[in-house]
Amino acid sequence: MWVTVSSELGENNPKCDSPARIGTKFRGISPFLTRLFLPCIAAAFAISLFAQAPKRKGNCIPPAPDQAAVDRGQKLFSQNCSFCHGKDANGGDGGPDLIRSVLVNHDEHGNLIAPVVLNGRSQKGMPKFSLTPAQISDIATFLHARNRYVRYRQLYQVKDVVTGDANAGEAYFNGAGRCNTCHSATGDLAHVAREYEPEALLRTFLYPGRRGASPPIERTRKTVTITLKSGQVLSGPLQHLDEFTVSMYDASGDYHTWPHDAVRVEVHDPLAAHAELLRTYSDTDMHNVLAYLETLK
Ligand code: HEC
Ligand code: HEC
Numbered sequence: 001m002w003v004t005v006s007s008e009l010g011e012n013n014p015k016c017d018s019p020a021r022i023g024t025k026f027r028g029i030s031p032f033l034t035r036l037f038l039p040c041i042a043a044a045f046a047i048s049l050f051a052q053a054p055k056r057k058g059n060c061i062p063p064a065p066d067q068a069a070v071d072r073g074q075k076l077f078s079q080n081c082s083f084c085h086g087k088d089a090n091g092g093d094g095g096p097d098l099i100r101s102v103l104v105n106h107d108e109h110g111n112l113i114a115p116v117v118l119n120g121r122s123q124k125g126m127p128k129f130s131l132t133p134a135q136i137s138d139i140a141t142f143l144h145a146r147n148r149y150v151r152y153r154q155l156y157q158v159k160d161v162v163t164g165d166a167n168a169g170e171a172y173f174n175g176a177g178r179c180n181t182c183h184s185a186t187g188d189l190a191h192v193a194r195e196y197e198p199e200a201l202l203r204t205f206l207y208p209g210r211r212g213a214s215p216p217i218e219r220t221r222k223t224v225t226i227t228l229k230s231g232q233v234l235s236g237p238l239q240h241l242d243e244f245t246v247s248m249y250d251a252s253g254d255y256h257t258w259p260h261d262a263v264r265v266e267v268h269d270p271l272a273a274h275a276e277l278l279r280t281y282s283d284t285d286m287h288n289v290l291a292y293l294e295t296l297k
């Protein structure tokens with residue numbers, strides 16, 4: 001992706017170590033970010049990234065987070081928080097999206113997150129936790145890292161996003177990406193490039209199923225297979241799942257609910273592959289795939 005960056009980016013910002021003498025064009029998000037981080041080491045995570053159009057003066061981009069802290073935070077998050085807020089913190093059945101949370105975005109090193117975690121919001125379904133300041137700080141670092149990752153992929157609303165190699169994208173589609181196990185260039189994705197502008201197309205395959213009414217909810221809805229103690233098996237749309245309860249609709253549309261430990265539960269998430277892909281794409285893969293999808297006019 002070619003991104004044109006004002007060479008003033010980072011200047012006039014007391015949070016940046018030194019005035020940035022940044023070149024104007026970088027290829028790919030990663031090298032772009034890597035070079036930007038250097039003059040911005042001192043910047044805090046809490047800078048609201050949405051407010052930072054690359055064209056604006058005086059902004060710099062927060063430094064890469066401490067990976068060890070992110071890993072510790074991720075572990076704590078998955079043990080304590082993920083069953084409500086989702087594995088990737090982008091919302092779940094029991095709690096809101098924390099990646100797009102205003103509170104989380106304004107947090108610095110846990111200063112806003114800590115009170116919520118320590119006191120809970122019991123009226124609203126958020127329990128309190130006794131975690132140490134260091135643990136909360138690690139969780140905060142994990143959340144900010146997730147946020148940074150998601151935002152940068154959405155932040156650069158650049159004109160010419162289609163810079164990849166369509167042939168390499170096609171090879172990835174039918175090879176390493178295994179896209180063809182669920183999609184077909186002549187079936188469901190035929191003409192997909194007519195439906196979306198390139199940027200929207202990029203977002204669509206990075207985050208499918210997040211566009212409200214479309215695609216139809218059934219195609220992205222989680223389903224569950226329940227095996228009862230008697231051996232009877234039911235499957236259908238998952239309605240609710242937490243550590244205590246599982247609820248679903250069976251094939252005839254009847255609603256059922258059981259204590260979680262009374263049945264065997266197998267959840268099928270049609271978008272799980274996409275969530276997984278999001279962790280594995282390189283920027284090059286991403287742009288090659290986009291270039292390929294763009295040929296599906
Ligand atoms: C049982 C479900 C549940 C668990 C477990 C849970 N949360 Fe929450 N959390 C919620 C709910 C529900 C809300 C929304 C409360 C409200 O509407 O004010 C919330 C709100 C929050 C908020 C405030 C978001 C905002 O924008 O106001 C933060 C931060 C947060 N949770 C962090 C955590 C962390 C960190 C953990 C793990 C240590 C955790 N939560 C565990 C249910 C949960
Ligand atoms: C395990 C199945 C699976 C795999 C693998 C998979 N997808 Fe998807 N994809 C889905 C589902 C389910 C949806 C959401 C339903 C829908 O929009 O058809 C979706 C949606 C999409 C959409 C949005 C379609 C639209 O019309 O809005 C695009 C584009 C897409 N995927 C591209 C890809 C690409 C590119 C890959 C490989 C890098 C890939 N998918 C891998 C299952 C998969």
